[in-house]
Amino acid sequence: MLTLLVVVCTVLAYLLGSIPTAIWYGEAYFGIDVRKHGSGNAGATNTFRVLGKRAGTVVLLIDAIKGWISTSLALMLYYGHMVEWNECQTLKLIFGFAAVVGHIFPVFSNFKGGKGVATLLGMVMSVHPEAALVCMVIFFVVFMSFHYVSLGAIIASLAFPVLLLLRTFGKENESVIVFGFMLFGMIVITHRKNIVRLMRGQESRIYLRKKKE
Known part of the structure; x- marks a missing residue:
């Protein structure tokens, strides 16, 4: 039963992640397929570039929420007393990765997403x-400094x-640390x-405020 639920949650997490927010939002409210403009990428950054700050913010938030919901599916198994906390953390990694x-x-847009x-x-x-939260601060500092x-x-x-490796927040699950480096590798590959x-x-800069002439 547990194995079946894990498989179902993994598939559900993948499907949630596959929701092409930038594409559907752009087509619904602007009549524009963001993949045909800017960098051609179906993500929040290109939405900011093509459709503006408001649209980019909406896409960013929805994409983050679908990642949070997918990962948090593991909590249902934990609070349902089907797995222990360490197992729950591992399942979070699996569902989040999916x-x-x-x-x-994304299966909903010919496997070409953000x-x-x-x-x-x-x-x-x-x-x-x-x-x-610390990583978000680091991102904004780097972004505001270099755009x-x-x-x-x-x-x-x-x-x-x-x-996590430096134990900034105390002792951490080693699997989370290893997985963190794997996800960093994925980000490097996609970028x-x-x-x-x-x-x-030659990288394009993005400014939250219009540059002064």
Whole structure:
């Protein structure tokens, strides 16, 4: 019974992650497919670039929420007394990973989605809220300093497992630390083109306020 529930929750997490928020929101409210504009990416960053701050914020929040909900499915099994807390943490990682994969390879949009940063944020908020908040601060500091979303995302995703490895918040589950480094690797892979553009000085900057002429 437990095995079946884990499989069902994993599939459900993937499907939740597969919801192409940027595409559906852009088409519903602007009549625009964000994949045909800007960077061509179906994520929050490109939504900010193409549709503006309000639309980008909505997409960012929804993508983060679907990551949080997917990861938190493990709590149903824990509070249902079907698994212990350590097992619950492991299941959180599995369900959260499924959601991130769903966001990157969504079944609802020909397996071409975003880069998984916002969904990963939601996952981390569920797995370790304290570390997630610190990583959010790191992201905003990097972003406001350099105006590169990709650079902020890469550094913040690395900060998560490093903070846990340094026992910043006390003793942590080793599986969470290992998984954190794996997710950092995934972020690097999905941002490989951005990394090349950063090295060449060709990455697009995003400003929350309009630049003064």
